[in-house]
Amino acid sequence: MLPDIQLSRRGGVIEFGWGHPDLPLLPVAGMAEAAALALTRDGPHALAYGAEQGPGCLIEQLVTWLARREGVVPRPEQLFITGGVSQALDLLCTLLTRPGDVVLVESPVYHLALRIFRDHGLELAPVTGDADGLRVDALADALDALRRQGRLPRFLYTAPTFGNPTGATMPLARRQVLVALAQANGLTVLEDDVYRELWYDAPAPPSLYSLAPARQRGLAPDGGVIRLGSFSKILAPGLRLGWLLAAPDIVQRCVRSGMLDSGGGVNHFTAHVVAAFMALGLFDPHIEQLRGVYRQRRDALLAALTQYMPAAAAWQTPGGGFFVWVQLPEGCDSAALLPAAEAAGVAYVPGARFCADGGGARHVRLAFSLLRPDELAEGARRLGDVVRGAWCVVRGAWSVERGCL
Ligand SMILES: Cc1ncc(COP(=O)(O)O)c(C=O)c1O
Secondary structure, rough: OOOOOOOOOOOOOOOOOOOOHHHHHHHHHHHHHHHHHHHHHHHHHHOOOOOOOOOOOHHHHHHHHHHHHHOOOOOHEEEEEOOHHHHHHHHHHHHHOOOOEEEEEEEEEOHHHHHHHHOOOOOOEEEEOOOOEOOOOHHHHHHHHHHHHHOOOOOEEEEEOOOOOOOOOOOOOHHHHHHHHHHHHEEEEEOOOOOOOOOOOOOOOHHHHHOOHHHHHOOOHHHHEEEEEEEOOOOOOOOOOOOEEHHHHHHHHHOOHHHHHHHHHOOOHHHHHHHHHHHHHOOOOOOOOHHHHHHHHHHHHHHHHHHHHHOOEEEOOOOOOOOEEOOOOOOOHHHHHHHHHHHHOOEEEEEEHHOOOOOOEEEEEEEEEOOOHHHHHHHHHHHHHHHHHHHHHHHHHHHHOOOOO
């Protein structure tokens, strides 16, 4: 039988690799109610070719919803409905870049965004991050280096809030410096903000978009921040629905693209259903429920890592999102270790896949969103055993090298 969904799980293996929302948490009953409302209320309008910018019913809901969160009230002409962040990135690459162009990418960052950029023939210039997200001094250096080569990056891609894979969040002060640096250099910033609502300790700092001067948010043809939101993690990824907040001229460039002209607004029916879901008052309570469940899973994984990983491994507490980024002890290579881990019944994504700067060899990304607390504990135990075993070998080799054995 052909697969129905992307997610696949191997029997006997605890899969830390998939950063997907958990299936039992997808709001099936609420969506059924919302779909019925959309069809009775909007009739054939819900099933027609949609307005290129996205249906007014969803844009209106989003303006109100975002105004409560962004600190700035978006105007409808600053919003464009997308097929999720992935489609938005693909469309922006089509509109803003040509093959051979260079783009700046945070490192580490969401590895599948890098795939989309590579699909467009773009050259990736990495900007290294630390525990607080992308390093602004590294961005300044990267801009200087490109300027010396006479090259202009088309944009910077960053996920500054509960990022994938690190879970790191850029503090407010660094956000302000980043926005100022981008402004001074006429650099367009693509802010991938899919995890913003999934905070477990305290709400996220203001988005880069909201910190940008009004000129950059609303008017400037070049530079400025384009904020990418998605319903994938906070509602359901199968909806293939998200939004983009940007200067109206960027929205207009999206609206006027050939794909939208031919096909109309992206995922028009789904957008009607989500607008109805929001109108029914189901959205915020649903997100609140997700926070509760995922917070418990994050805490279960952190507690199990503390119990089972060797002391020489290290990680940070992610304030939100789906991931813990674990640094293995010195000498361990996460890609080389994966077959042994899988044989022991645990899987993860090796860190190098997220790093355009050649780093990440000692890191693993663990996703906790799909696993129950008991599975998280057992997975951490298995991983701890594998890492401890590998580390003993590494230390043994050192000891032999240094004549200690
Ligand atoms: C940082 C980040 N951006 C984007 C996506 C994909 O978003 P969407 O489903 O809206 O295309 C993911 C999914 O894992 C992600 O982690």
